[in-house]
Amino acid sequence: MQKPLILITNDDGIRAKGLRALVEIAKPLGRVLVVAPEAERSGQSHAITTQTPLRLRSVQDYDSSANVTAYVCNGTPVDCVKLGMTHLVSDVPDVVLSGVNHGSNSSISVIYSGTIAAAQEASLYGIPSMGLSLLDYSPNADFSPVQAIGSDLIKKMLTLGVSKGICLNVNFPAIPVEEIRGVKFCRQANGTWDEDYNLRHDPYGGEYFWLSGSLINNEPLATDTDEWALANGYVSVTPIQPDMTCYAELERLKAKWQ
């Protein structure tokens, strides 16, 4: 029997340390196909490329193992998954992994995340998928908490199965492995970004802006959220769905709207 086919992408680009960490976790589990953005594509959410031609390029020197094939794509993380699934493989991948992201994708950050959108895209086609993130934005972050626990999480997901359309959003606290208190299933915390734009001037007098901000947890006392789990030393696992309907509001509006 052929080993399972694992498609891996990320949003930090082909040379990110977090992608390498995930490839190393995946190598013992099956055949690995990496399709990653050629450069950093953070904050790309579920964006797809429709205005410029998409290109794929084989990356021969990515990994010396015959078990690993790697490509870069000039598109978004979701483009990588779509193009990888339809053009680079003859069978549907058995699992899709995205990450390991440099930085958190908990709370409301999930709606901006290219990492999680890539996993979600695969889940729409019934493929068990997981997005993995470490709460450390630095390029040289220490991924040992993910390396210690990631493989077991992926195996468990494959054993238990995940319902079609659902993917797992997994965040790891950036603390030493021995301080991790376990894995906690959580809902997405209600949060908002408190943002500002840093106004600058280019050498020609033109104004430009950089987005800056920080996440506010609007329910710091709730113990069933991803934010609480991460702040308290747990790995958070949140199943996420593609149905964006707010059913409570739907009923309220139906009743009131005459």
Added chain:
Amino acid sequence: MQKPLILITNDDGIRAKGLRALVEIAKPLGRVLVVAPEAERSGQSHAITTQTPLRLRSVQDYDSSANVTAYVCNGTPVDCVKLGMTHLVSDVPDVVLSGVNHGSNSSISVIYSGTIAAAQEASLYGIPSMGLSLLDYSPNADFSPVQAIGSDLIKKMLTLGVSKGICLNVNFPAIPVEEIRGVKFCRQANGTWDEDYNLRHDPYGGEYFWLSGSLINNEPLATDTDEWALANGYVSVTPIQPDMTCYAELERLKAKWQ
């Protein structure tokens, strides 16, 4: 008392006919601030720009009314909302409208939509927001169904209010106004895109791809979905939320995962 401030954006760009239609609907309702992408930014979902500097440019010739101010931004629809709200106005806008999109944003298309993400972004900050789409992709689409009904929908949303974090995803069938059977509150239909990539070669021998595909409604018999409403001559209204947690799967996994 000052008239309400209405921020308008879209994903088809400043010169789109659908944006103009929405501005014309909004002008009698208040002061209008347009912050639109300088070019088409379809399929951008909730993407934000963090890798390149954002720029704003005033568009003096957009509208001759003193009631309308217009800017273009080189970013995504969500960038337009964020930058518009924080940099161009002293008060929080009273309402944010996005569209009118050339083409449907029903069913699973909502997760790829820059139009709806822009409305959702504003709703996170408690602003009543609506994304509007017409089921006609053509640049010269006939927006008269939206012009006939849009104003009443916006006024009703402001009267009834929408809960914080929730925005309204409104789709209009592309049929003559007199054939529209009414407004229907619906959930998002379970759908998937059946996609392929069109492989081409550039003059230099390089391969490139264009995404192509069509939406499959996985539940064509369900009468409570946006897809059903639109296929049967109704305007669909779906409240959408930012919480992506799948609570049923959360409970299932919690119980099984030991």
